[in-house]
Amino acid sequence: MIAVQGFKDQKVAVLGLGRSGLSAARALKAGGATPICWDDNPGAREAAHEEGFDVAPLGRASDYEGIAALIVSPGIPHLYPAPNKAVVAAQAAGVPVDNDIGLFFRSLATRDWDGFDTAPRVIAVTGSNGKSTTSALIHHVLTEAGRTAQLAGNIGRGVLDIDPPEDGGVVVLELSSYQTELARALTPDVAVFTNLSPDHLDRHGGFGGYFAAKRRLFAEGGPDRAIIGVDESEGRFLAGQLSEGPGDDRVIRVSVDGKLEGPGWSVFARKGFLSEYRKGRQAASVDLRPIKGLPGVHNHQNACAAFAACRALGLAPRVIEGAFHSFAGLPHRSQIVAEKDGVTFVNDSKATNVDAALMALLAFKNIRWICGGLAKEGGIAGLKPGLPNVTKAYVIGREADAFALQLGDTEAETCTTMARAVARAIEEAQPGDTVLLAPAAASFDQYDSFEKRGEDFIAELRARL
CATH class of the missing domain: 3.40.50.720 (NAD(P)-binding Rossmann-like Domain)
Structure with a gap:
């Protein structure tokens, strides 16, 4: 404690x-x-x-x-x-x-640290999508590298429940906008901004308020290193605000949209290959394609952010790459839960908004897509780029008919319940197909949480496979 x-x-x-x-x-x-x-x-x-x-x-x-x-x-x-x-x-x-985050940052350092050879460090991760996977991946890499690390915040243990960090220890925090918006103290050593898409807008008074809540971790926290996803305009703005110039390597820019140019420090992924550039020269490269725990472009973005955070702590590229290969992924986040007769079954119940679901649709081919639930503001028009990968949709939830109507020319069957959706997807799946739960909606019309929804998906699979 x-x-x-x-x-x-x-x-x-x-x-x-x-x-x-x-x-x-x-x-x-x-x-x-x-x-x-x-x-x-x-x-x-x-x-x-x-x-x-x-x-x-x-x-x-x-x-x-x-x-x-x-x-x-x-x-x-x-x-x-x-x-x-x-x-x-x-x-x-x-x-x-x-809030408890403010209490944590004001209370973490103690006089015991005066006797440490290496002061403990805090890595704080925020963003709309991918922050749980990024946080868990950073923690996994540090642990595999022999570093003492704890995972807390919006994932794992509560921030005040962790053990006081040891000499050289690292605390990895996943922080939501609900946590960053109110904390009176925010002082991470390394801060990570994964990406930004509309979410929790009623709580923050609109998209600008939502971004402002995330931005506090950087603007008020003053981290030694800031790792910023720059594939949205807000990320580019934030990186520009924090940087003193093109070569300022206190800001590490991250992208999966294209190669990042310039003399600064950047980590980006293109066609499954992660590249690290410093001072205009390539410093490292990792082939992400064979890493089963990190499928799809969205997970490649998570890998880039985690790679940058671990490099900021001085870990060698090959050490990080080796740990990537042993990362099993997180439950309910592009989690491969079964493979049978050439069909892969993936649980991405955490894809509760359109942007997260789109990343899942772009990560796989020949998808038999289980979707639907409590719709969020804005509809599902943003899913359009991923729909060509969908062979058929099996729609669940109390608003299943309305959700199915928004899918346009994509073949859809109203199933309402998870049991029927899983049964129909298994019945119609062919070798090479992926049965994917990526709801693009909240779970609260039928389940207490996205975890319960994912667990139900897995239970229905086990009952039939």
Whole structure:
């Protein structure tokens, strides 16, 4: 556990008692603070009380008398679409609002570090798509290289639940926009921006607010090295803002759209080959095509970002390449779950938006595509470039008919349930086909999470193969 510093003998309010909220309360207590906890869910309040925490309402300004700070869980809005009443009350009382990410960065370094030969490092990864795979891949490479590394944040353990890093240790964090937008301290050593596409727009007051939340990791964090995906205009803008000139190698540009020119530091992938360039010369090359855990252009982008992050820590290209080959991928993200009779079955349930689903459609050929769910804003027109790879779509979800109508000339069958979609796809699949779950929609019309949806897909396959 990372004991929170700076609040000894003070009361700190904690709003939201899920994983991050309870973790923050425990870490505050370990640092000598007295957490005052609240959650609208009576069961969560009872669990906190049984754990020994003080539980009290936080909805009025008078509730904040003697309170040093309010710590808010990521899912609780503090500005858009409307701030939670407890946040409004804290602000009215002049109480600072923070989250567990802010607590982590203000508390990580301790006096023990004075005796270390090598200070621990933090790599923080954000972006719309690919940040989980990129984070896990960085962690995997570091571990394979013999470095002590921990994976936390939006993946793995809560940031305050990790062990205090050892001499030379590395902490790899996946950070969502919900986490970066509010944290009062953001000081990674290496920060990674994978890409940007519309998501969570209601929470951030539009696309500009969404980008601003991601940008805080770089603009306020001041990382020693910034690794920026520059295939969107926002990434190019961010790289330009952070760089002092064309040769500034504190910014490493990443692309899968084409070769990156110039005297700076860049990592890009073309036709399955990753290339690293420094000062206008090629420094390394990796053939990504045979790496089964990283299929498709979207995973090649993840590989480029992870390669750049590991190179920023001084790892040799061949060490990184070797570790890439042993990376199995993450569940629900272009995960090959079965192969039978020449048919490959892929679980990409995490493809909850159009951009992520498009990357999956472009990664495979002869696709029998299981798609649909709770549609997001903007429709599915952005999937058009990937539809030529689809042999047939099997549409699930409560809005299956409406989703199927948007597919135009692509053959589609309304299945509604996962069981029927899997059964029909298996029945019609031919050798060389890929049965792909890449919904391009949220899961909440039928499942509690994209993980549950992916698990159901796998269970239905196992029952039939």
